Amino acid sequence: MSDRDDDDNKDKLRSAEWFGRQDSYGFIYRSWMKNQGHTADMFQGxxxxxxxxxxxxxxxxxxxxxxxxxxxxxxxxxxxxxxxxxxxxxxxxxxxxxxxxxxxxxxxxxxxxxxxxxxxxxxxxxxxxxxxxxxxxxxxxxxxxxxxxxxxxxxxSGRWKGRQIGSGTDVIRFKEAVRAGEMSVDEFMSAEAAMSRxxxxxxxxxxxxxxxxxxxxxxxxxxxxxxxxxxxxxxxxxxxxxxxxxxxxxxxxxxxxxxxxxxxxxxxxxxxxxxxxxxxxxxxxxxxxxxxxxxxxxxxxxxxxxxxxxxxxxxxxxxxxxxxxxxxxxxxxxxxxxxxxxxxxxxxxxxxxxxxxIGGAEVHDRDVIFPLDTPFKPAGGIAVLRGNLAPDGAVIKPSAATENLMVHRGRALVFDGPDDLKARIEDPDLDVDETTVLVLRNCGPKGYPGMAEIGNLPIPRVMLEKGVLDMVRISDARMSGTAYGTVVLHVAPEAAAGGPLALVETGDMIELDVPGRRLHLDIAEDELERRRARLAPFVSPYGRGWERLYVEHVQQADTGADLDFLVGGSGDYVPRVSH
The missing domain is CATH 3.40.50.2300 (Response regulator)
Structure with missing residues (x-):
């Protein structure tokens, strides 16, 4: 191709490879499109x-x-x-x-x-x-x-009984209020239509x-x-x-x-x-x-x-x-x-x-948008935690957490997936107190699969009845952006990928230090290696279709949970015409 050809093509529209052709292909592209009533000038540059x-x-x-x-x-x-x-x-x-x-x-x-x-x-x-x-x-x-x-x-905005109610956030609050006996089922149902209006x-x-x-x-x-x-x-x-x-x-x-x-x-x-x-x-x-x-x-x-x-x-x-x-x-x-x-x-x-x-932007209500020097909450960003429980990282949202739980040590109560959680969380004899760290695993990208929004585990009923509204919770899952609480999420590697979360046992001591960006399982390294040797490999239940492709190729949360073969763009090349 000559330099002149390059100059002629540099301003050429990509669509001209279809609509600008003066051959049988161009005839096909334009003619079939015209059956929707498009006029000839639509195809002219x-x-x-x-x-x-x-x-x-x-x-x-x-x-x-x-x-x-x-x-x-x-x-x-x-x-x-x-x-x-x-x-x-x-x-x-x-x-x-x-x-x-x-x-x-x-x-x-x-x-x-x-x-x-x-x-x-x-x-x-x-x-x-x-x-x-x-x-x-x-x-x-x-x-x-x-x-x-x-x-x-x-x-x-949702409105119910004279006050604003918000998507997701108030659903969670109302659900916990019903579980605690503070809200009737009839009231719960009446809020339904008032929320999404x-x-x-x-x-x-x-x-x-x-x-x-x-x-x-x-x-x-x-x-x-x-x-x-x-x-x-x-x-x-x-x-x-x-x-x-x-x-x-x-x-x-x-x-x-x-x-x-x-x-x-x-x-x-x-x-x-x-x-x-x-x-x-x-x-x-x-x-x-x-x-x-x-x-x-x-x-x-x-x-x-x-x-x-x-x-x-x-x-x-x-x-x-x-x-x-x-x-x-x-x-x-x-x-x-x-x-x-x-x-x-x-x-x-x-x-x-x-x-x-943003040059002319102004704040019109200081109770909604606070100034930088006197903020609504001092901690706004996503805190990234690391340690032997999350060597590749985990995240927590400090603005939605309880301040006095941001540095915490407690014994683990482990749930092996959503079914185990559902089966035991309402148990009146559950061995739990306000210092317990709730751990949910096998809910990451591979394990669920899809990394569902179940990381904000419900507070056990026995604790709700005692007035406890927040506890430290740790998982390889995500949580809804509408949720709140002292919830550590996206633990990487996930349990299904052989991450340390798979090795935690009920009764183990876990240390959370958000200011220090640390998440630590207080177990000796040789004991963790013994547990790892006993760990059964993850076996996906999916043998076909999208789910199989996903589980075989999904990356971990710390790099975005994309499929490995999709990383890196390939640009706007025009696929070749059929021959």
Whole structure:
């Protein structure tokens, strides 16, 4: 190919490999598309923007995305682009069993294949319920086209008996109140309809709102993406602007990798700390960085977020909900509060730097968003713990924990998986007291499989009846971003991978030291080796399908629980035509 050919092709749209051909293939691509009513001028050099939609009626949080896609479409048309919507597998945490995390990597493969194999120049990702956000980002990152993300937004605040109630967080509180005899079953049921009263995702700072907010910190979403309520007209306007901006990004050749740099990930870690965001952000950001080949590790969560206090008074760490957060200034206001801790030169999908994006942000309610010098809670980041019980790391969310349990020593009470937990946790004769450390294992990426959100073990009934509301809990599982308590999660390696958690026995002493970042099993090394020699190897019950592929290839939590063969992007190459 001559230098002149290179010059001719450098500004060529990717979609031209399909629609710009003057041969039988071009005839097929254009002719079949025209059966949907598309006119000839749509195929004449307009940027083709894919609207990647995770809409599904089985995913309540994403049930309104079909309507939101129409606003994206209008924005694409307004900018002179050609919008084409396509579906991908959706993940709804409220309905799917055993856990949507089992399918996050599968959806990422669906997104990657759909983008790569089709005539797309840029992409708008429509997401909502929490795993659809990382899954879509991971898949799109592996192709690395100009990409912008639009979240569906949180539900309106729940209201019951004159007070606000929040998704997930109050479900947990109500459930424990019923178990303790402090709330009737009838009251529990009456709160049900009052909690989820509009379209949208959880209105607490759970994983859905955390990831939607962190996308602002990453620069991959427009300002206000994190907090505008789902039913607010400004959410529709944001979708319109995203469609319009996607066309401009194609023309400017701004790829995902131009936005999602190491600086962007460190900014997101600091934002997560200030928000008191979900521990699930750890596995999602690590996996996303892995797809891009960005140097970013578990230790970066501790190092970058350690000196950032929690500024957001939001459930589960506080009392307010996402609607209040939006009216208080939302994510831009929090970013402005911690601006001196951020890399403000990081680029965003707006085409401007992060510093320029948050330049005029203001806080409108200091009871919702606190100042940096007088924060809501002093500890906001994710603490990464290490020791002989978690040699590759474990995490805890200090803002959601009980302060006097952050340094603790107690004897272990071990549960060998969710069935064992369910069978014994209500036992009135359970040998437990307030100093006991509850240990749940075989619930990690391989062991469950999928690393379900069951790490916040219920407090044993006998302890609830004594008024004990929190205990130290340790597992290789995850917990919902709406949950709270002194809960150590993501212990790596997990028990099913032969990690030390598999060696713990009931009665062993465990030491937790969050300030010292230490998690220690007080057992001699030679005794641990004897136990390891007796340990039966993990045998997966799955012999076919996705579950088998997942168990055979999933990595551990400390690197994001992605599949090993998906790590590292492969770019936007155009698949060859059939012959």
């Amino acid at each position: 307009k940027p083709v923007i894919g609207i990647c939609n995770t809409w599904s009626e089985l995913t309540p949080c994403n049930g309104h995305l079909r309507m939101l896609a129409d606003h994206v479409r209008r924005g694409v048309y307004a900018a002179g682009g050609f919008p084409l919507e396509f579906p991908v597998t959706s993940l709804g945490e409220s309905n799917m069993r055993p856990t949507t995390m089992l399918f996050r990597n599968l959806v990422s493969m669906d997104v990657e294949a759909s983008i790569r194999s089709n005539p797309l120049d840029g992409v708008v990702l429509l997401v909502g319920c929490d795993k659809t956000t990382p899954a879509s980002l991971m898949g799109a990152a592996s192709v690395d086209l100009p990409t912008i993300l639009v979240s569906g937004g949180p539900m309106l 509009s379209a949208g995702s959880c209105m607490t700072m759970g994983t859905a709102s955390t990831m939607a907010s962190l996308c602002e910190g990453l620069g991959i979403a427009l300002p206000e993406n994190g907090a505008i309520p789902a039913v607010d007209a400004r959410r529709q306007a944001l979708a319109f602007e995203a469609g319009r901006r996607a066309v401009a990004m194609v023309r400017e050749k701004q790829r995902m990798s131009d936005v999602l740099t190491r600086a962007a990930f460190l900014n997101a870690v600091r934002l997560n700390a200030a928000l008191g965001g979900s521990t699930n952000a750890v596995v999602h950001l690590l996996a996303l960085a892995g797809r891009l080949g960005v140097q970013f590790t578990l230790d970066d969560f501790d190092a970058a977020g350690r000196d950032i206090p929690c500024l957001a008074n939001l459930m589960p760490s506080g009392k307010y909900l996402m609607e209040d957060f939006f009216h208080a200034g939302g994510v831009p206001a929090v970013l402005a509060e911690i601006s001196d801790r951020l890399d403000l030169s990081a680029t965003t999908v707006t085409g401007r730097t992060l510093g320029a994006v």
